[in-house]
Amino acid sequence: MTPEPSPEISEMEGAAALPRKNGELVFEAPWEGRAFGIAVALNEQGLYPWRSFRNSLVDRTVTDDAAGGITPYYEKWLAALETLLLQQGVVSAAELATRTEQYATGARDDDWDHED
Amino acid sequence: MSGDHHGHHPEPESPAALRARAIESLLVEKGLISTDAIDLIVRAYEQDIGPMNGARVVAKAWTDSAYKDRLLTDGTDAIAELGYGGNQGAEIVVLENTATVHNVVVCTLCSCYPWPVLGLPPSWYKSAPYRSRVVREPRSVLREFGLELGPEVEVRVWDSTAEVRYMVLPERPAGAESLSEPELAALVTRDAMIGVVKVQAPALAR
Known part of the structure; x- marks a missing residue:
């Protein structure tokens, strides 16, 4: 079953507007697509209403703009997602740091087959 | 296409890529999402023709x-x-x-x-x-x-x-x-x- 795209997500405007080229979503790297999918999937699961994610993303953008505004869109997206997950206690800062470190050092290298 | 790059990444992943990977892995472990569901979502939004x-x-x-x-x-x-x-x-x-x-x-x-x-x-x-x-x-x-x-x-x-x-x-x-x-x-x-x-x-x- 294919999920139905939600206009609330695909038609976001202003600072939250999804990067597009000739109408199609643009992901500069595979992880950007994953980060997009994760945030949307968690919303579909009912973990948060979309406006919570959107607000978190806009907050990031405002902070970034104040600092010069050079952070790529999906890095802000990922930071917004992290903030929301930590706030809701879905993941802890400690387990996220540990898991990231494990991937960085190669101590853990499992079924991630989306990098090419 | 998995299995051909384990342990020898041609380029080190960016910090953001590592964090995204860590988040996905933790959420899958907790049973909150599946990698297949994410694939389907990304594909659906990539093909969404949008409003006329x-x-x-x-x-x-x-x-x-x-x-x-x-x-x-x-x-x-x-x-x-x-x-x-x-x-x-x-x-x-x-x-x-x-x-x-x-x-x-x-x-x-x-x-x-x-x-x-x-x-x-x-x-x-x-x-x-x-x-x-x-x-x-x-x-x-x-x-x-x-x-x-x-x-x-x-x-x-x-x-x-x-x-x-x-x-x-x-x-x-x-x-x-x-x-x-x-x-x-x-x-x-x-x-x-x-x-x-x-x-x-x-x-x-x-």
């Missing part, structure tokens, strides 16, 4: 002659009046089809398309045969779409670019006089706004 805002633009032009004048004079501005835009700098030019002039749009180089009003382009629009043939033999191509034009009708083919995107304002069909603006919008198809078909009167529209 253009149909509302056309219906408004059919019912409001002052709006129609503005639309034909400055398409980008008139379309922005209805809240549509975001074409990243590209101008939208609207071409009016009449009893004697039929406009049809193509992008011979790639697939430039007025997506803020028409969503994503259909696959035939991006195909090499359409892109080359509609310029050389527009009448034959239109015939294949089911549109037969008499010799008195001048056919104009417009080649889109990164800077200028074209949208066709189709002829308002006869027999649609009593319809409201939203009802008219429902008659307008994507293909009519590319110019490969006409808008059908309500009795004929499915």
Whole structure:
């Protein structure tokens, strides 16, 4: 079953507007697509209403703009997602740091087959 | 395609890529998401053609002659009046089809398309045969779409670019006089706004 795209997500405007080229979503790297999918999937699961994610993303953008505004869109997206997950206690800062470190050092290298 | 890169990444992953990977892995572990579900979501949004805002633009032009004048004079501005835009700098030019002039749009180089009003382009629009043939033999191509034009009708083919995107304002069909603006919008198809078909009167529209 294919999920139905939600206009609330695909038609976001202003600072939250999804990067597009000739109408199609643009992901500069595979992880950007994953980060997009994760945030949307968690919303579909009912973990948060979309406006919570959107607000978190806009907050990031405002902070970034104040600092010069050079952070790529999906890095802000990922930071917004992290903030929301930590706030809701879905993941802890400690387990996220540990898991990231494990991937960085190669101590853990499992079924991630989306990098090419 | 897994298994060929384990343990020997050609380039170190960016910090963001590592964090995204860590988040996905933790969420999968907690049973909150599955990698397949994420794949499906990404694919669905990548293929989402988006809203056909253009149909509302056309219906408004059919019912409001002052709006129609503005639309034909400055398409980008008139379309922005209805809240549509975001074409990243590209101008939208609207071409009016009449009893004697039929406009049809193509992008011979790639697939430039007025997506803020028409969503994503259909696959035939991006195909090499359409892109080359509609310029050389527009009448034959239109015939294949089911549109037969008499010799008195001048056919104009417009080649889109990164800077200028074209949208066709189709002829308002006869027999649609009593319809409201939203009802008219429902008659307008994507293909009519590319110019490969006409808008059908309500009795004929499915």
